[in-house]
Amino acid sequence: MSMTEFLGRRLLQLIPTLIFILIVVFVLVRLLPGDPASAVLGDRALDADVERINRELGLDRSLPVQFVVFVKMVFTGNLGNSISMKIPVTQLIADRLPITMLLTAMAAVIAVTFAVPLAFVAALRRDRLADNAIRGVFQVGLSMPVFYVGLILLTVFGAKLRWFPVGGYGDGFLDHVYHLILPAVTLALSLSAILMRNLRSAIIGVVDAEYVTFARAKGLRSGLILFRHILRNALISTLALFGLSIGTLLGGAVITETVFAVPGAGRLMVDSIYGRDYPVVQGLTIALAVLVSLTFLLTDILQAWLDPRVTK
Amino acid sequence: MKRLSLMAATTAFLLGTTGLALAQDRGGVMTYGRYADSLFLDPVLNDANVDIWILSNMYDTLLMPSADGKSVEPGLATEWEVAADAMSVTLKLREGTMFSDGTPITAEDVVWSLKRASTPDNGIWGFLVSSIQDVTATDATTVQITLNRPDPSIIPALSVFNTAIMPKAAFEAMAGATDLEKATAFAANPIGSGPFVLESWDRGSTMKLVRNEHYWADGADGEKLPYLDGITFEVIPDDATRILRVQSGELDGAELIPFARVAELQNDPNVQMELFPSTRVQYITMNVRDEIEGRDNPLSDPKVREAMNYAANKDAIIQVVTFGVGTPMTTFMSSATPMASADGPLYPFDLEKAKQLMAESEYPDGFSTSILALAGNQDELGIATALQQMWAQIGVTLEIKQVDNATRTQEYRDGVFDMRVAAWTNDIADPGQITSYFAYSPTIDALHSGWKSDEADALYEASQSETDMAKRTEQYATIQQIFNETGPIVPLYETPYPVALQSDVKGFVQIPLGNNIFRETYLEK
Numbered sequence: 083m084s085m086t087e088f089l090g091r092r093l094l095q096l097i098p099t100l101i102f103i104l105i106v107v108f109v110l111v112r113l114l115p116g117d118p119a120s121a122v123l124g125d126r127a128l129d130a131d132v133e134r135i136n137r138e139l140g141l142d143r144s145l146p147v148q149f150v151v152f153v154k155m156v157f158t159g160n161l162g163n164s165i166s167m168k169i170p171v172t173q174l175i176a177d178r179l180p181i182t183m184l185l186t187a188m189a190a191v192i193a194v195t196f197a198v199p200l201a202f203v204a205a206l207r208r209d210r211l212a213d214n215a216i217r218g219v220f221q222v223g224l225s226m227p228v229f230y231v232g233l234i235l236l237t238v239f240g241a242k243l244r245w246f247p248v249g250g251y252g253d254g255f256l257d258h259v260y261h262l263i264l265p266a267v268t269l270a271l272s273l274s275a276i277l278m279r280n281l282r283s284a285i286i287g288v289v290d291a292e293y294v295t296f297a298r299a300k301g302l303r304s305g306l307i308l309f310r311h312i313l314r315n316a317l318i319s320t321l322a323l324f325g326l327s328i329g330t331l332l333g334g335a336v337i338t339e340t341v342f343a344v345p346g347a348g349r350l351m352v353d354s355i356y357g358r359d360y361p362v363v364q365g366l367t368i369a370l371a372v373l374v375s376l377t378f379l380l381t382d383i384l385q386a387w388l389d390p391r392v393t394k
Numbered sequence: 395m396k397r398l399s400l401m402a403a404t405t406a407f408l409l410g411t412t413g414l415a416l417a418q419d420r421g422g423v424m425t426y427g428r429y430a431d432s433l434f435l436d437p438v439l440n441d442a443n444v445d446i447w448i449l450s451n452m453y454d455t456l457l458m459p460s461a462d463g464k465s466v467e468p469g470l471a472t473e474w475e476v477a478a479d480a481m482s483v484t485l486k487l488r489e490g491t492m493f494s495d496g497t498p499i500t501a502e503d504v505v506w507s508l509k510r511a512s513t514p515d516n517g518i519w520g521f522l523v524s525s526i527q528d529v530t531a532t533d534a535t536t537v538q539i540t541l542n543r544p545d546p547s548i549i550p551a552l553s554v555f556n557t558a559i560m561p562k563a564a565f566e567a568m569a570g571a572t573d574l575e576k577a578t579a580f581a582a583n584p585i586g587s588g589p590f591v592l593e594s595w596d597r598g599s600t601m602k603l604v605r606n607e608h609y610w611a612d613g614a615d616g617e618k619l620p621y622l623d624g625i626t627f628e629v630i631p632d633d634a635t636r637i638l639r640v641q642s643g644e645l646d647g648a649e650l651i652p653f654a655r656v657a658e659l660q661n662d663p664n665v666q667m668e669l670f671p672s673t674r675v676q677y678i679t680m681n682v683r684d685e686i687e688g689r690d691n692p693l694s695d696p697k698v699r700e701a702m703n704y705a706a707n708k709d710a711i712i713q714v715v716t717f718g719v720g721t722p723m724t725t726f727m728s729s730a731t732p733m734a735s736a737d738g739p740l741y742p743f744d745l746e747k748a749k750q751l752m753a754e755s756e757y758p759d760g761f762s763t764s765i766l767a768l769a770g771n772q773d774e775l776g777i778a779t780a781l782q783q784m785w786a787q788i789g790v791t792l793e794i795k796q797v798d799n800a801t802r803t804q805e806y807r808d809g810v811f812d813m814r815v816a817a818w819t820n821d822i823a824d825p826g827q828i829t830s831y832f833a834y835s836p837t838i839d840a841l842h843s844g845w846k847s848d849e850a851d852a853l854y855e856a857s858q859s860e861t862d863m864a865k866r867t868e869q870y871a872t873i874q875q876i877f878n879e880t881g882p883i884v885p886l887y888e889t890p891y892p893v894a895l896q897s898d899v900k901g902f903v904q905i906p907l908g909n910n911i912f913r914e915t916y917l918e919k
C-alpha cells in the first residue's frame with residue numbers, strides 16, 4: 083500500500099466517525115434534564131415564556147424532524163445561532179477555538195521540549211541519581227491538581243514576581259503568547275510527565291536491542307546511534323501516545339482556561355452545556371471532533387514515516 | 395403622587411449621590427473583573443443578570459433608580475405626574491439630550507421604546523410594564539402613558555432596564571425581519587444615551603466601554619459626566635484569580651468576592667472591601683404538595699415546616715457560610731425592598747420548640763427527605779450540610795442531591811423536588827415582583843412549591859392597582875405575615891454585594907437591585 087492509498091483510506095474512515103459523532107452529540111445533549119429556555123430563563127421562567135421560546139427554537143418538533151434540520155444545516159456549513167448569545171455558532175467557534183488550539187500547541191511544544199531530552203538522560207542513567215531525580219520531579223507534576231498548580235504559578239510568577247500577567251488573554255499575537263505561557267506550562271505538566279515516562283521505558287527497551295549492539299559494534303558514532311537507531315524506534319509508541327494526549331488536552335483545557343481567565347473553547351463548551359445551548363454544544367463538538375481526528379491523522383502519517391511497517 | 399420640580403429633584407440627586415467628596419479627578423480607564431460575561435445587550439430581550447447589571451451604563455431610562463434602590467430620580471425625564479384617576483402618567487422630557495451617535499432623543503424614540511418594552515411576548519420582562527395600554531407624544535417634549543389599570547409600580551418600572559430609551563430610526567435600520575434579528579444586529583454596536591458606549595467586545599474575555607461624549611448629566615465639577623474615560627470589563631470566572639488580580643493591581647475592582655475572603659480583604663490596606671446593600675435573600679424552598687410523584691410528602695404538614703424552621707440555626711449558618719457577612723431575614727423580602735416588614739428575625743433558633751412541634755405533627759418519629767444544591771457551589775453545599783446536621787436533631791434525615799442548574803430548574807418547574815437552596819434579587823424597587831413569585835400562586839405556584847393562600851392571592855391582586863400608599867403598605871404587611879407564618883420557605887439570610895476595589899476608586903456603587911453604576915466613578919490621583 084502506498085502512502086497516498088494509506089492517506090485516502092484514513093480520510094475515508096473520518097466520514098463514518100463524524101456521522102457517528104453528529105448523532106451522538108445530538109442525542110446526548112437532549113438527554114440532559116432541562117431545556118434551553120428554562121436553562122436560560124432560570125428559576126423565574128414562566129411556563130408561557132418557556133413554551134414560546136422552545137417553539138421559536140423549533141424544539142417543540144419531533145426529534146427526527148429536528149435531526150434532519152440539524153444535519154441539513156451542518157452540511158450547508160450553518161451551525162445555527164447560540165441560544166443565549168444569539169450570534170452564529172460558527173462565529174463563536176472561529177473566535178474561541180483558535181485560542182484553545184494555540185494553548186494546546188504551546189503546551190505540546192513545552193511538554194516535548196522537556197520530556198524528550200530528560201527521557202534520554204533518565205534512560206541512559208537508568209536507576210542512578212539523575213534518573214530518580216527526573217522521575218521524582220515529574221511524578222510530583224503528574225499528581226498535582228491542575229487548578230492548584232495554576233493558582234501557585236499565578237501567585238508566584240504573576241502576582242509576586244510579576245514576570246507574567248495574572249491571567250487574561252491580552253491584545254495581539256505576541257501578547258496572547260505571553261499571556262498563555264503560564265497556562266501552557268500548567269497544561270504541559272502532566273503531559274510531559276506521561277511522555278517522559280513512556281519514552282524513557284521505550285528507550286530502555288531499544289538500547290538493549292540487538293541492532294543497537296550491532297551498530298555499536300560497527301563503530302558508529304554514538305550521536306548517530308542515538309538519533310537514527312534509538313530515538314527513531316523509541317518514538318513510535320510515544321508518538322501514538324502523544325497524538326492521543328493532544329485530544330485529551332483539547333478537551334481538558336477547561337480548568338486551565340477557567341483558572342487563567344483564558345476565553346477559549348473549553349470554557350465556552352462548559353458554559354454552553356450548563357446553559358443547554360444546544361447549537362453551541364453541537365457545533366463545538368463537531369469542530370473539536372474534526373480537529374482531534376486531524377491530529378490523529380497527522381500522528382498516523384508521522385508514525386508511518388517513522389515505521390514503514392504501518393502502511394504495509 | 396406629587397409633582398416634582400426639576401430644581402428640587404436635581405439638588406436632592408446631587409446631594410444624595412456625590413456625598414462628601416469634594417474634588418473628582420477626571421480621566422483614566424477603570425478595569426473591573428466580572429465572574430461571567432454578558433450574553434445579549436438588548437434591554438428588552440435579555441434574560442440574565444450578567445446583562446441587566448451593566449446595561450444602565452449604556453442605556454438611559456426615563457427615571458433612574460436611587461442609590462438606595464428604594465425610589466427614583468430624574469433621568470431622561472425631568473418631571474412626571476400620575477393623573478388623579480391613576481390611569482395615566484405624563485412625563486416631561488429633558489431638553490437637549492442626545493444618543494451616543496449625536497442624534498437628538500425625541501419623544502418619538504420614547505414612545506417607540508416604551509411600546510416595544512410593553513409588547514406582549516417580546517422578551518420576558520413585559521410583565522413589569524403590563525399596565526401600559528398606549529404611549530403617545532403630546533408635544534415634542536411631553537409623553538403620556540395610558541394605563542389599562544391603576545398601577546402603583548409604574549413609576550419605579552420606568553427606571554428598570556427594559557424601559558431604556560433606544561433610537562427608533564437606528565434600530566429599525568438594522569438588518570433582519572424580526573425584532574429579535576434587528577436587536578441582535580443592534581446589540582453588536584449599541585447606541586444608547588447612558589454615560590458610556592460599547593467600544594469593543596471579545597466575548598468571554600474583555601468588554602471595553604468608552605465615555606459617551608454626548609451624555610447629559612453634569613458632574614460635581616460643573617462639567618459633563620462621566621469622570622472616567624472608559625471602563626474595561628474583564629471576565630475572570632475563577633474567584634481566586636479575580637482576587638489575585640485586584641491584589642496585584644491589575645484590576646481596579648472585582649465583583650462577587652466569596653464571603654470566605656471578605657475579612658482577609660478588609661484587612662488589606664491596599665484594597666477597599668465594599669459590602670453594598672442588596673435585595674438578595676437566600677432561603678430554602680419546600681415543596682408543600684400532599685404528594686410528590688405518588689409519595690407521601692411530610693413537608694405538606696405546616697407543623698413540620700414550622701419545626702424545621704425553628705431547628706434551622708440561621709446565626710450558625712450565617713457564620714459558617716457567609717463568615718458573618720449575612721444578616722438574618724425579618725420577612726421573605728430583603729430589608730432593602732420598599733414596604734418590607736421588620737419585626738425581628740424570623741424563626742429564631744429554638745430546638746426545644748422544634749422538637750415539640752415535631753411531636754405534635756403527623757411525623758413524630760421523623761422522616762427522610764432531600765434537598766437540591768448546585769454542584770460545585772460552596773455556599774449552597776455549606777447550607778445543605780449545616781441543615782443536614784441541624785435537622786437530624788429533630789429526626790429529619792436529609793439527602794443532599796448535587797445537580798447542575800438546568801437539572802434543578804427542570805425539577806423545580808415540574809414540582810417534583812422536595813427542597814432546594816434558592817436565592818432571589820429584585821429587579822424593581824417595588825414589593826410587587828418578589829411577592830408575585832413567592833406568594834401569588836398564579837405566577838409560578840408560589841416558587842413552584844404548590845403553596846396557596848386565597849387571602850394572599852386576593853391581597854396581591856388588590857395591591858396591583860392600589861394607589862393609596864398607606865393601604866398598599868397594609869396589604870403587603872398582611873401578605874408578608876401570612877407567608878412568613880405558613881409559607882413554603884426556610885428564610886436563611888440577606889447578603890450584601892461584596893466588591894473589592896483599589897483604594898483610589900471613588901464613587902462606584904452597586905445598587906440593591908444589582909446594577910453596577912459607573913457614571914460618577916473616578917480614580918483619585
